[in-house]
Amino acid sequence: MTKVLKWGILGTGSIASKFTGDLPFSSSGQAYAVGSRTKESAEKFAAKFGIPKAYGSYEELANDPEVDAIYVATPHPYHKDNTLACLRAGKAVLCEKPFTINAGELEEVISYARENKLFLMEGMWTRLLPAVVQVKQWLKEGRIGDVLHVDADFGFRTGFNPASRLFDPNLGGGALLDVGIYPVSFASMIFGSKPQSLASTAFLGETGVDEQFTLLLSYEGGKTASLSGAVRLGLRNDAYIYGTEGSIHVPSFFNAHSAALYQNGEAVETFTDDRTSLGYHYEADEVARCLEEGLLESDAITLDESLAIMKLLDEARQQWGLQYPMES
Amino acid sequence: MTKVLKWGILGTGSIASKFTGDLPFSSSGQAYAVGSRTKESAEKFAAKFGIPKAYGSYEELANDPEVDAIYVATPHPYHKDNTLACLRAGKAVLCEKPFTINAGELEEVISYARENKLFLMEGMWTRLLPAVVQVKQWLKEGRIGDVLHVDADFGFRTGFNPASRLFDPNLGGGALLDVGIYPVSFASMIFGSKPQSLASTAFLGETGVDEQFTLLLSYEGGKTASLSGAVRLGLRNDAYIYGTEGSIHVPSFFNAHSAALYQNGEAVETFTDDRTSLGYHYEADEVARCLEEGLLESDAITLDESLAIMKLLDEARQQWGLQYPMES
Structure with a gap:
């Protein structure tokens, strides 16, 4: 990687911790900012993982111009809105599985990403281990x-x-x-x-x-x-x-x-595989690779496949x- | 067991060999006779397993008054006719799985056994291991x-x-x-x-x-x-x-x-289970137990269950x- 990918972490729950804890194993990315519904939770999470920026709202995270890609780590009923908000701010998005609640929601998200030529990927991390x-x-x-x-x-x-x-x-x-x-x-x-x-x-x-x-x-x-x-x-x-x-x-x-x-x-x-990480950094690296190559989706798990x-x-x-x- | 159960083996194929080869491990039975479509095949099988009687037809086997129970070991399309022939001769029958080709055939066989108060059981040997x-x-x-x-x-x-x-x-x-x-x-x-x-x-x-x-x-x-x-x-x-x-x-x-x-x-x-046998003698012993107790079917696998x-x-x-x- 010629450039470090600056990750924004949207959400501070268990899966957000796992992903962020694995980012140091990534060859391409770093946790740059975290956004939570409360400033307190964001700051606590940032302190734990040594993240430079902590935001008390998802909007602020999405609008940070330094953030390259956002990992959406909220419970799945919120994935659609959270992902759309990030896409609207022009960010590449890696959304934790399941992508959304149903196909109707996912179609909406995919359409927006495709129409606006933004990178989008389901965080089905297993597929990249x-x-x-x-x-x-x-x-x-x-x-x-x-x-x-x-x-x-x-x-x-x-x-x-x-x-x-x-x-x-x-x-x-x-x-x-x-x-x-x-x-x-x-x-x-x-x-x-x-x-x-x-x-x-x-x-x-x-x-x-x-x-x-x-x-x-x-x-x-x-x-x-x-x-x-x-x-x-x-x-x-x-x-x-x-x-x-x-x-x-x-x-x-x-x-x-x-x-x-x-x-x-x-x-x-x-x-x-004798990795000592959990293994979430592989999907982070995949996002970085795709962005570097100018791809709007990963061929490891395409948007059409996620939708199907x-x-x-x-x-x-x-x-x-x-x-x-x-x-x- | 107070009495040795004298088994008739109907068929001389691979499964007949397995069952007969296991009979010496049985606590209740012995291979007493074998019936095949040809005298030659029956005699060869009898010689191999030290079986006293060898018949060149299934009818002769079924009609040997010394035979207590018959193990039907032909291919499954013949199970119905072979089993019925043995039942008609008044024998207890253990029929290799699958019992018959379909439920219609099996109903016929079960009906005959029940009407004539004869023991009948599917040789689903696994269930008795x-x-x-x-x-x-x-x-x-x-x-x-x-x-x-x-x-x-x-x-x-x-x-x-x-x-x-x-x-x-x-x-x-x-x-x-x-x-x-x-x-x-x-x-x-x-x-x-x-x-x-x-x-x-x-x-x-x-x-x-x-x-x-x-x-x-x-x-x-x-x-x-x-x-x-x-x-x-x-x-x-x-x-x-x-x-x-x-x-x-x-x-x-x-x-x-x-x-x-x-x-x-x-x-x-x-x-x-450190048995050295294949394990077919357990079903032979189950037949012997049922006959000794005057049961017409085994509760390890009932005829109703086989039919279902x-x-x-x-x-x-x-x-x-x-x-x-x-x-x-």
Whole structure:
């Protein structure tokens, strides 16, 4: 990188901390400013991470002329408005997953970015982790032949708390948008984002959001993906890719540190990523690379793909009769 | 056992060899006679396993008054007729899985057995393996709380051979009946055999049979099972059971040698079966136990359950448009 990319962090919650804590591992960027709804929270966050500027509003952050790119790290119902505000200020935006609440919101955001020739990308950081990049390379090299089936799940067991974001319909709660998007995005990376059909099932708990779900996606040529997510159930959290000549196993694929290539039941190659970071800096570097090359979107996860994934999530929720209050 | 159960082996193929080779590990039975379509094949099989009687027809085997129970080990399109012939001769029958080609055939067989008060059981041997019995015990004790999701698959990679039984529609080929019935029966063992809904997808290859499939079963209360099978694709071949308080992993569950109970991500208990047998003698002993107790079916896998499973398989095939020639 010839120029350091100055990041603005929009939001001061848990994911904002993870991303910002990883920025020192980036080869291209630094945390330059943070914006929060209160000056106090912004200053506390800035002090913790050694960030030069702290703003008591998102608007001030977006309007800082020194800020090159903004990482939107608010809860997902706010992603659309926050992202649009940053784009309107002319900033490149990396928006934490899920990109928005639904495809309608996302179309609005993408349209604005495209019309105004601004960089925009979904922060599906998993897709840029070295182990996943290695998986893509193995697939490209045909190491497991034709891929016919993908099996991935992500579920953790949290206590039931109707007040928490995870269970609150007003905050887009439920397993699908919070963790389910990982296996869905992973399958999309392999088979493309447009399956021929989607069958699904979900358990809607007492707050009305999906505490557990499974999606069965069918692609041309009989290819399939079986994907599950849960917020009150610890799942395996691994991804498996099955091909005609072998298979690939990615343990804890949502924050992958390794991947193994199997042939005839034996691991013939393994990849281990000995990073000490969480791994959020790879997406920061990807944004920097794209900006440097004058790209308006990343080919690691295009806006069309993000939108198609969001449409799939919408379709699944429609099958379950799950509509969020802000959608009605 | 007060009396040795004299087994008749109907068929001399691969599965007949496995069962017969395991009988010496049984605490209750012995291979007493074998029947084949040719005298030569029967005698060869008898010599190999030290079986006293060898018959050149299934009828002679069924009519040997010394034979107590018959293991039907022919390809599945013949199960119905072979089983009925044995029942008509008054024998107890253990029929290799899948029980029949479809539910219509199975209803016929079950009706005859029930009307004539004869013992009948599907040879779903996996369900009687010590590791699986241990799993049932853990579940009964509530060790993983409420079970909410089951994930199981069984797939192996065999070369495409249109002449082989696996790919031949006339022999009931395809993944579902051959290997798919294992994960389906496993889920049935846990959630019961009657899901609220079944979504499925399959790849029908050039011979018209399912080379790969996934079933998504939904049960009351949002419980789900994601089950896959394949004959040209090596899958994981493990079963996972996810509950509110933990999970259970059964590696190679279709011939389980072990099982592990997890809580908070750690194996808190493991079971290892150090048997040197393949494990087919457990079903032989179960038949002997039932006969000794005067039972007409085993409660480890009831006839109603076998029938409900077969109806599920029928429904899946109907969704795929897969009908066997003998069904039209």
